[in-house]
Amino acid sequence: MVQKGYGATSISDIAQAVGMTKAGLYHHITGKQDLLFQILIHAMDGVERDVIERVKQIEDPEKRLREIIRLHLRRLFENGLEFALLFPERRHLEPAQQDAVVQRGKNYLGLICVALSELADQGKLRDLDINIAAVHILQIITGVARWCMQDTGISEDHLVEQAINFGLSAVLER
Amino acid sequence: MVQKGYGATSISDIAQAVGMTKAGLYHHITGKQDLLFQILIHAMDGVERDVIERVKQIEDPEKRLREIIRLHLRRLFENGLEFALLFPERRHLEPAQQDAVVQRGKNYLGLICVALSELADQGKLRDLDINIAAVHILQIITGVARWCMQDTGISEDHLVEQAINFGLSAVLER
DNA sequence: AAAAACCTACCGATCGTTCGGAAATCTTGC
């Protein structure tokens, strides 16, 4: 589903990928839509556990922002890129499920906004719109995953380092 | 197709949207795949005309980069966001068509790379990987469109200004 | 023997696409 997209991935495809038939798979899921929903929830739980929970305790907002980018990218590389690539597929869900997904996405965005606000309080931030800057940073994170999944050569460490550098340079004064 | 995605948009949907029947529409197109291809080609022609051709003659690389971001975002707002939102749908094309689309995308990326290189020659660039930075800038442009198509309130001028500021701050020395 | 996991076979619906012909439009000869 990550490779072909929600619409182009049939239940048969998924069943075959896990070594089952359609009907066998349906014993474990309640429907295609709900499967996508569960995947998104699962992916966001992972982000919450591996990123949000770990950076909470970092006092310095600059270090925290660096860690947000680093941990999120590491997660994307190690796990299946689900969050970055499947997030736009939320349009195939029921409105209520869409809201649930969007809500959690906005919570995550809020985490970045808080870090930027604290940087602003310390006078370390450029003159910029914090909400928009937060979107840009999140866009960089997911963009790297989107672009570099077929890309060759470039090492993950280098990508992470460059992304952090780029994002921080964009927002920090001086 | 921009709203629902390639897979979730049927030929009937498109025919109805233009006030025709399926069979009537098929007199003008050769197939669904080819329709997507034509849309992508058309969108990229527009970018080439409205962005690439206009910034060619700007000598100063910093001004040129600013204009690339500004003109591209303006185009996305005025036209239908096709390029930003339909570009990932290229996976539904034949390999040969995919290559054609990707090739033109890379050309565009090259335009940004050249601007960054010239900035580096002038000593105005931070210590960063030019190729990755170019991807980040392009990601910011398309990301703004992706995020803000449902967003309320924020004015287009403000979005453009903030995107330019963010991108330039990220790459410029000092 | 009870329960969970899984399969074969099938359902109705919808998909992209095609075909033969009907309107509508344009071109041409007189």
Place this chain on the structure above:
DNA sequence: GCAAGATTTCCGAACGATCGGTAGGTTTTT
């Protein structure tokens, strides 16, 4: 100026394929 033919545009109806999903039975595990 206009009828007649040629061409373009569009539609109704249907095609085979595939889709998501289900019913009922069989195998495997507990």
